Amino acid sequence: MAAAAARTVGSGVVLPRSVTFVTGNAKKLEEVRTILGQSIPFQSLKLDLPELQGEPEDISKEKARIAAKEVNGPVLVEDTCLCFNALKGLPGTQQTYVHASISVYVLLFEFKWFLQKIGHEGLNNLLMAYEDKTAYAMCIFSLALGPNAEPMTFVGKTQGRIVPARGPNDFGWDPIFQPHGYDQTYAEMPNEEKHKISHRGKALELVKLHFAEARYTFQTDSTT
Numbered sequence: 001m002a003a004a005a006a007r008t009v010g011s012g013v014v015l016p017r018s019v020t021f022v023t024g025n026a027k028k029l030e031e032v033r034t035i036l037g038q039s040i041p042f043q044s045l046k047l048d049l050p051e052l053q054g055e056p057e058d059i060s061k062e063k064a065r066i067a068a069k070e071v072n073g074p075v076l077v078e079d080t081c082l083c084f085n086a087l088k089g090l091p092g093t094q095q096t097y098v099h100a101s102i103s104v105y106v107l108l109f110e111f112k113w114f115l116q117k118i119g120h121e122g123l124n125n126l127l128m129a130y131e132d133k134t135a136y137a138m139c140i141f142s143l144a145l146g147p148n149a150e151p152m153t154f155v156g157k158t159q160g161r162i163v164p165a166r167g168p169n170d171f172g173w174d175p176i177f178q179p180h181g182y183d184q185t186y187a188e189m190p191n192e193e194k195h196k197i198s199h200r201g202k203a204l205e206l207v208k209l210h211f212a213e214a215r216y217t218f219q220t221d222s223t224t
């Protein structure tokens with residue numbers, strides 16, 4: 001297999017090939033494609049990476065390390081969580097991360113399964129006993145330039161609150177998250193509008209900025 005390491009030539013870093021965005025989630029990929037457009041050359045690989053446990057930033061970095069080894073080249077991965085402020089202080093963490101969250105810290109279930117089982121209504125019910133319905137959506141991208149490189153992270157957060165589901169039900173918890181300052185849920189917002197203020201949109205702005213500053217060049221340009 002070709003050399004997987006990034007190297008420095010003159011003032012720029014040369015990557016063996018364009019970055020691979022690794023995810024098993026088709027909706028994420030769709031959003032990333034839309035938000036990045038042509039700004040960063042990348043290809044995608046559908047791979048179900050293990051659902052890891054720990055703090056969100058550590059989870060994202062570890063995903064990147066695993067993915068970079070699989071791909072043997074530069075990778076971008078992301079991890080998303082929905083955090084309920086009212087549930088802070090539960091065992092083992094200051095926040096409850098609904099995703100890896102609920103599984104790790106609260107109810108010992110894997111979130112995808114959990115969401116599938118209890119649905120939007122169940123997630124609302126979790127907050128029934130609390131007046132505070134606020135939450136934030138957080139997205140952490142990790143970029144590893146190769147299998148042995150320390151991943152860099154880019155975090156985007158959007159504050160909002162949990163509401164009874166409204167809007168199309170085609171992406172996770174979008175119908176129950178209403179960003180502050182808006183009277184629509186993520187699911188009800190036109191995509192363009194959502195991406196301007198979403199956790200993923202904000203994190204990807206930082207990724208774009210990094211690529212603009214780093215000016216990576218690629219040995220082979222096999223973008224899709």
Ligand SMILES: O=c1[nH]c(=O)c2ncn([C@@H]3O[C@H](COP(=O)(O)OP(=O)(O)OP(=O)(O)O)[C@@H](O)[C@H]3O)c2[nH]1
Nearest residue numbers: 023024025048049078079080099112171172173174
């Ligand atoms: O309404 C949503 N708006 C979003 O913007 C969003 N991003 C992720 N999710 C959901 O949160 C869970 C864990 O996410 P997650 O980060 O582990 O993703 P995943 O396992 O599906 O894919 P990946 O880890 O292979 O990339 C999964 O049920 C995802 O469907 C979202 N739901």
Ligand SMILES: [Mg+2]
Nearest residue numbers: 024049050051
């Ligand atoms: Mg996952």
